[in-house]
């Protein structure tokens with residue numbers, strides 16, 4: 080767990096050190112005061128990047144060209160690992176254990192972290208691209224190479240779409256062969272993952288909502304054999320040329336939430352949609368604990384709001400063991416009634432100033 084975080088020119092957060100030497104830290108405050116910014120800083124120390132933006136510039140306090148966040152991570156053996164992220168004139172430097180590093184993996188391997196963010200509901204009712212992103216995040220947790228295969232697939236797909244637009248059939252065989260190999264790898268891994276979590280997903284959903292909601296993986300491939308996929312690409316070429324892009328492939332994979340043979344999401348309540356998003360994150364956190372054998376840091380950003388106290392309590396009881404948990408809440412939220420976590424440090428956040436509540 081992080082015993083402290085030191086801020087300098089980070090978003091709207093006042094410069095200085097916040098003591099986080101507890102397994103549970105709570106930030107309370109009105110909207111727009113800086114609570115999420117603090118969770119973002121913890122995430123950045125764990126991953127080297129933000130979960131909210133790719134634009135480094137907006138992370139630096141307005142009017143400055145430099146920012147730093149530093150923390151001291153105590154691992155299971157109580158060994159301290161200092162870590163810092165510095166952004167200067169748009170350039171990022173990461174210091175891990177007092178040495179400059181280019182590798183995000185060394186951060187992530189040491190500080191496993193899962194964020195439960197407000198827009199996680201996109202995994203449930205958003206475009207399929209968000210669903211794929213969620214599954215891919217999980218797969219990368221145990222297979223870092225997966226990300227490279229995904230990038231390769233995206234590049235090939237772009238080139239194939241270009242060929243289609245140019246009405247150029249000559250090189251298609253080469254692209255389709257390569258896409259078949261990558262597509263088979265990517266989609267079969269995604270299916271494997273959904274199969275891995277589907278029973279837990281249904282059991283938890285049934286416990287929380289009283290409904291037998293199922294999660295299903297839908298792929299545009301009918302089989303994951305490379306030869307079958309290759310043939311499939313060939314058979315779809317006519318259609319692809321008529322619509323001007325590649326109509327089948329791993330880029331069309333999606334997830335379906337089914338209840339009584341129907342699409343659950345189309346008539347689920349806001350609370351039920353939020354519940355699905357939370358359950359998916361819980362499964363992700365459990366999976367991370369399982370593959371890394373390390374207790375993760377959990378960041379819970381305003382995600383319990385839509386749920387009644389009984390469901391909040393239940394959901395929190397389903398979390399895996401964690402090394403540290405950070406919450407954000409609106410003021411006057413009776414969080415302590417259902418958190419049941421001893422020795423929390425509770426802070427108020429107002430205009431970027433953080434003080435003991």
Ligand SMILES: Nc1ncnc2c1ncn2[C@@H]1O[C@H](COP(=O)(O)OP(=O)(O)OP(=O)(O)O)[C@@H](O)[C@H]1O
Pocket residue numbers: 089090091092108109110111112113114115116117136137138139140141381407428
């Ligand atoms: N680079 C920056 N420099 C200065 N202030 C910033 C910067 N980036 C964001 N802010 C400020 O941070 C505040 C937003 O903080 P944050 O997103 O943490 O809100 P929050 O307390 O989590 O509220 P909510 O409950 O609405 O999510 C806004 O006032 C915004 O103007």
